[in-house]
Amino acid sequence: MVSLEDAGAGAFLKNISIVGGGWAGLSAAVHAVKSGWKVSLYEAAPQLGGRARRVVRNELHLDNGQHILVGAYRDTLALMRTVGVDIPSSLWRMPLALKYVDGSGIQLKNIPAPINVLAGILTATGWSWPDKGRFLWQALQWQRQQFSCATGLSVTDICTGIPPVIMRQLVEPLCVSALNLPCDKANAQIFLRVLKDALLGEVGSSDMLIPRVDQSALFPDKALEWLTQQGAQVFTHRRISDLRELPPSHKVLACPAWEAAGLVSHLSPSWASQALGMRHTSIATVYLQTNDEIDWPLPMMALKSHATAPSQFAFDKGRLSQRLEMQGVIAMVVSNSTCDKDALTELVLRQAHEELGFKSLKPLLTVVEKRAAFACTPGLLRPSMHIHDGVMACGDYVAGPYPSTLEAGVRSGIQVIEFLNNSALDENSA
Numbered sequence: 364m365v366s367l368e369d370a371g372a373g374a375f376l377k378n379i380s381i382v383g384g385g386w387a388g389l390s391a392a393v394h395a396v397k398s399g400w401k402v403s404l405y406e407a408a409p410q411l412g413g414r415a416r417r418v419v420r421n422e423l424h425l426d427n428g429q430h431i432l433v434g435a436y437r438d439t440l441a442l443m444r445t446v447g448v449d450i451p452s453s454l455w456r457m458p459l460a461l462k463y464v465d466g467s468g469i470q471l472k473n474i475p476a477p478i479n480v481l482a483g484i485l486t487a488t489g490w491s492w493p494d495k496g497r498f499l500w501q502a503l504q505w506q507r508q509q510f511s512c513a514t515g516l517s518v519t520d521i522c523t524g525i526p527p528v529i530m531r532q533l534v535e536p537l538c539v540s541a542l543n544l545p546c547d548k549a550n551a552q553i554f555l556r557v558l559k560d561a562l563l564g565e566v567g568s569s570d571m572l573i574p575r576v577d578q579s580a581l582f583p584d585k586a587l588e589w590l591t592q593q594g595a596q597v598f599t600h601r602r603i604s605d606l607r608e609l610p611p612s613h614k615v616l617a618c619p620a621w622e623a624a625g626l627v628s629h630l631s632p633s634w635a636s637q638a639l640g641m642r643h644t645s646i647a648t649v650y651l652q653t654n655d656e657i658d659w660p661l662p663m664m665a666l667k668s669h670a671t672a673p674s675q676f677a678f679d680k681g682r683l684s685q686r687l688e689m690q691g692v693i694a695m696v697v698s699n700s701t702c703d704k705d706a707l708t709e710l711v712l713r714q715a716h717e718e719l720g721f722k723s724l725k726p727l728l729t730v731v732e733k734r735a736a737f738a739c740t741p742g743l744l745r746p747s748m749h750i751h752d753g754v755m756a757c758g759d760y761v762a763g764p765y766p767s768t769l770e771a772g773v774r775s776g777i778q779v780i781e782f783l784n785n786s787a788l789d790e791n792s793a
C-alpha cells in the first residue's frame with residue numbers, strides 16, 4: 364500500500380471521516396491510519412462490527428449470525444493480524460468439508476491444489492464413479508474457460524453436466540453458503556470466481572476457518588483497541604443523517620447501500636438510485652441447547668435441507684470455543700430464509716431432532732437478519748466506490764469480484780484508502 368508518510372517531503376496529515384463501523388469501515392480506518400491519515404469513525408449502533416458482531420443471551424456470547432471464513436480471505440486475515448488477533452486460537456482451521464451425519468459427502472485433504480480437490484472428489488462417499496467422472500469433466504470445462512462465463516448466467520446454467528446427487532450434496536450447499544441464494548438465482552460469474560480463489564489458490568485457500576470466539580472478539584474489539592491506541596477517534600451511538608454533520612474531511616461511507624443512498628441522493632442521484640435498487644436476502648441462525656453428547660466427526664456438519672427442514676449447516680459451538688458455558692450449544696444456519704421467526708425455530712428444532720438425532724433440545728435464541736447479504740443475482744450491477752468529489756463508498760456491496768462477505772467488505776475498505784492515498788499523492792506533487 365502507498366503510504367503518505369512514506370512519501371517523504373510530501374508527507375502530511377489529512378482528515379478522513381468514515382461513516383459506519385462494520386468490517387469494511389474498520390478495514391478502511393485501519394488502512395487509513397497506517398497510511399498516515401487522521402481518522403474519525405462514526406457508528407450508529409452501540410457496538411462496532413455491523414453484520415458480524417456479538418449478541419449476548421443469558422450471559423452466553425453468541426453472534427448476530429454464525430459466520431465462516433475461508434483460507435482465501437487473504438486481506439481479512441492480514442487485517443486481523445495487524446490489530447493483534449491471534450489467528451490460530453481465534454479460528455478453527457480445517458480442510459474444506461461438506462460431510463453429512465450419515466457419513467456421505469466430501470472432505471478435502473491437506474495437500475496442494477488442485478490435487479486436494481481431485482483427491483476429495485475421488486474419495487467422496489455416496490457418489491458413483493460415473494457421477495464423479497461427470498463432475499470432474501464439468502470442473503475441467505470451468506478450468507478451461509478460466510473460471511469465467513458470460514454475464515447473466517445463473518449457477519444452474521453452468522452446471523448442466525453435473526449429476527443431481529452432486530448438485531444436491533456439493534454445488535447447492537456451496538452456492539447457498541457463498542452467495543446466499545439457490546443455484547437457479549445465483550450469479551455464475553461470482554460463484555466461479557469464489558471457486559477459483561478458494562479451490563485453486565495457494566495452499567490452505569480452500570480451508571474453512573470457523574470462529575472459536577464471538578464475532579466481536581474476532582476483530583472489531585481488537586480493531587477498536589488498535590485504532591484508539593493509534594490516535595483515531597471512534598464514536599459509537601453516532602448515527603450520521605446528513606454529511607454536513609461531519610468535519611471538513613474526505614468522507615468514506617461504510618454504511619449499508621440504502622443508508623449511503625439516503626446520505627448522497629442530492630449529490631449523486633444516479634449512484635443513489637443504483638444503490639437503492641439492490642435487493643437483499645436474509646440469513647437466520649437458530650441457537651439450540653442440548654444435554655446430549657455431540658459426537659459429530661467435525662465441529663460443522665452439512666444438513667440435507669429442504670422446505671420443512673430448512674437449515675443447511677449445524678455448528679457445535681462447545682467444541683469450537685472450548686468454553687464450559689458453550690457446551691451443548693448448537694448454531695443452525697438457515698441461508699436465504701423466508702418464513703417467520705417462530706415457525707422457523709419450530710422447523711429447525713424438528714430438523715435437529717430428526718436429522719441430528721438429538722433427544723433433549725431447547726431453543727436459546729433465533730436471530731433473523733433480513734438484509735444479511737445483497738442478492739448476488741445473474742447480471743447484477745453494483746455501485747462503484749466513487750460517489751462524488753470527496754465522497755467515496757466502501758462496503759461488501761460495492762463493485763468487486765466477491766459476493767456479500769467479510770472479505771468483500773475488507774477489500775473494499777482497502778481499495779478506497781488506496782485510491783485516496785494515490786489522489787493525495789497526485790495533489791501533493793501537482
Ligand SMILES: Cc1cc2nc3c(=O)[nH]c(=O)nc-3n(C[C@H](O)[C@H](O)[C@H](O)COP(=O)(O)OP(=O)(O)OC[C@H]3O[C@@H](n4cnc5c(N)ncnc54)[C@H](O)[C@@H]3O)c2cc1C
Binds near residue numbers: 385415431602
Ligand atoms: C447472519 C449473517 C451471516 C453471514 N455469514 C457470513 C459468512 O459466513 N462469511 C462471510 O464472509 N460473510 C458472512 N456474512 C456477510 C458479512 O457479515 C458482511 O458481508 C459484512 O459484515 C459486511 O460488512 P460491511 O462493513 O460492508 O457492512 P455492515 O456490517 O452492514 O456495516 C455497516 C455499518 O454502518 C452502520 N451504519 C448504518 N447507517 C449508519 C449511519 N447513518 N451512521 C453511522 N453508522 C451507520 C451500521 O450500524 C453498521 O455497523 C453474513 C452476514 C450475516 C448477517
